[in-house]
Amino acid sequence: MQPRTTIWELEPHTAAKHEILRRYIQAWAPILSQGNFPHLVFVDGFAGPGRYSEGEEGSPVIAAKAVINQLRPIKAKVDFHFIELDEKRSDHLATEIGLLTFPSNVSAKIHGGRAFQDTFPEVWDSYASRPGRSRPPTFVFIDPFGFKIPFSNVVKVLSAPSCEVLITFMFEEINRFLSQGQQPDNFDDLFGCRDWREGIDIKLPRERVKFLHDLYQRQLTQAAGARFVRSFAMRNERNTMDYFLFFATNNELGLKKIKEAMWRVDESGTYTFSDATDPNQSVLFSAEPNRELLKRLIVGKFEGTEVTASEIERFVVHETPFRETHYKKVLQTLEGAERLIPIDPPANRRRGTYADINMKLRFEPKT
Structure with missing residues (x-):
């Protein structure tokens, strides 16, 4: 009024x-x-x-x-x-x-x-x-x-x-x-x-x-x-x-x-x-993002495909409510559950890190 x-x-x-x-x-x-x-x-x-x-x-x-x-x-x-x-x-x-x-x-x-x-x-x-x-x-x-x-x-x-x-x-x-x-x-x-x-x-x-x-x-x-x-x-x-x-x-x-x-x-x-x-x-919007929802969105988009971390970030920023700072913990969870497989990662890479945004990642279908 x-x-x-x-x-x-x-x-x-x-x-x-x-x-x-x-x-x-x-x-x-x-x-x-x-x-x-x-x-x-x-x-x-x-x-x-x-x-x-x-x-x-x-x-x-x-x-x-x-x-x-x-x-x-x-x-x-x-x-x-x-x-x-x-x-x-x-x-x-x-x-x-x-x-x-x-x-x-x-x-x-x-x-x-x-x-x-x-x-x-x-x-x-x-x-x-x-x-x-x-x-x-x-x-x-x-x-x-x-x-x-x-x-x-x-x-x-x-x-x-x-x-x-x-x-x-x-x-x-x-x-x-x-x-x-x-x-x-x-x-x-x-x-x-x-x-x-x-x-x-x-x-x-x-x-x-x-x-x-x-x-x-x-x-x-x-x-x-x-x-x-x-x-x-x-x-x-x-x-x-x-x-x-x-x-x-x-x-x-x-x-x-x-x-x-x-x-x-x-x-x-x-x-x-x-x-x-x-x-x-x-x-x-809250102190912590709903990463379960973000995980569903990412898997729904990329399941069964090979993409780079850069492509995932672009999807998160352009097409979801989430920020570019939110998705890497989701990738860590998926990699820990063997749902995300790095392809030809650098020899010195630590598991659960995605510094190389051009590294290919394969999303395994849910069995």
């Missing part, structure tokens, strides 16, 4: 989402800066007032500090754009941002009193590629209370090299208005197609959740052209679906880093994050 006050109470699910954002931007900025990108851009499309009622930091302050408080200063030029429709909130945000000390290579601009759908195209076009100047890598955080998120803007971001989006897909509100058959133009804009109408007649809640989730995920991959899309489900204390976080990128390292952020976020005990990209692989 949209707050009516300038600042409001921070909810546990928002705190967890902000922790994910903080961890990701802490990795994103130095990786790209060290990768010889001289210019980076961060856009917060629904920035808010910058602080909550008990003094907690909002997403603009969190993102800015994730850059300016690096142990090794970021060398690239970094531009922050904070878009906030409510003028009282944008004024409050200006005060919060004014309290920060920015190095000369980092700037922040607040776009107050204007909506995301009107402002973002102008911000985006201001960085258009020109002769001798390419578009800088851009991270766009789209975190609305409602669902006025033109899909055309998402397509713009994902069609450009080294640009990524993190989107809050407000399922509960979307589902409510969908049932009422209201705002068809807004839904056309949100999904970038008319196919959402098929969901109106789906009555079973579980099937409705899956339909809307899968449609938006399909649009990110097929219509927007994202190579990697992962979605994260947020359920409330009643175990009711609240919203999905969709992360979309064309960069494998970005995929690895968002997974790292998700697996490391502190659990509040009130809300539950899980990977929802594939309903057959739904995984709760």
Whole structure:
């Protein structure tokens, strides 16, 4: 529900989402800066007032500090754009941002009193590629209370090299208005197609959740052209679906880093994050991964074949909720049970190690 006050109470699910954002931007900025990108851009499309009622930091302050408080200063030029429709909130945000000390290579601009759908195209076009100047890598955080998120803007971001989006897909509100058959133009804009109408007649809640989730995920991959899309489900204390976080990128390292952020976020005990990209692989994020499930996924994919450790890692990172740090213990277990046989291993190899990522491994069929 949209707050009516300038600042409001921070909810546990928002705190967890902000922790994910903080961890990701802490990795994103130095990786790209060290990768010889001289210019980076961060856009917060629904920035808010910058602080909550008990003094907690909002997403603009969190993102800015994730850059300016690096142990090794970021060398690239970094531009922050904070878009906030409510003028009282944008004024409050200006005060919060004014309290920060920015190095000369980092700037922040607040776009107050204007909506995301009107402002973002102008911000985006201001960085258009020109002769001798390419578009800088851009991270766009789209975190609305409602669902006025033109899909055309998402397509713009994902069609450009080294640009990524993190989107809050407000399922509960979307589902409510969908049932009422209201705002068809807004839904056309949100999904970038008319196919959402098929969901109106789906009555079973579980099937409705899956339909809307899968449609938006399909649009990110097929219509927007994202190579990697992962979605994260947020359920409330009643175990009711609240919203999905969709992360979309064309960069494998970005995929690895968002997974790292998700697996490391502190659990509040009130809300539950899980990977929802594939309903057959739904995984709760916790201190220790469910390696039994990962083992089933790996064996199901490779049983009876010969593959390299590199191919296994690629499968884990690209096609499962798990990280590249999770699968080697699974391989150790399988090798110990004689279900995994190294082929022509190096003479000095220790059993249960997979340092040579090009070493062939044979998955024995279960007898």
